[in-house]
Amino acid sequence: MKRMGRxxxxxxxxxxxxxxxxxDGKVIENLGWYDPMAPGKNYELNAERxxxxxxxxxxxxxxxxxxxxxxxxVDAEKWAKRQAWRTEAKKKAAxxxxxxxxxxxxxx
Numbered sequence: 001m002k003r004m005g006r007x008x009x010x011x012x013x014x015x016x017x018x019x020x021x022x023x024d025g026k027v028i029e030n031l032g033w034y035d036p037m038a039p040g041k042n043y044e045l046n047a048e049r050x051x052x053x054x055x056x057x058x059x060x061x062x063x064x065x066x067x068x069x070x071x072x073x074v075d076a077e078k079w080a081k082r083q084a085w086r087t088e089a090k091k092k093a094a095x096x097x098x099x100x101x102x103x104x105x106x107x108x
Contacts, residue, residue, distance in 0.1 A: 001013065009037060013030060015027040015029065029049060034067065045067065
């Protein structure tokens with residue numbers, strides 16, 4: 001996603017970009033847009049080209065995966081399971097860090 005718009009009023013273009021390029025760097029192909037502030041339909045996607053890039057190994061961000069799942073371009077159930085797994089992993093890691101921090105305090 002390439003951020004555009006003015007301050008406090010973001011607008012994003014959805015692009016195919018080389019992974020080694022910065023967020024607002026050179027774009028390979030424009031695939032749509034997303035306006036989080038707009039009421040109603042706040043995005044437009046080029047489904048055909050998105051499927052092409054996904055078939056060729058593109059790795060969408062979490063925000064884009066949410067949009068794709070809502071539009072049926074990826075398996076929404078599989079995406080929801082992956083999100084649940086990631087949330088659980090983050091909770092376990094945070095609990096482990098907290099336990100390690102308490103151990104260090106007890107030693108001191």
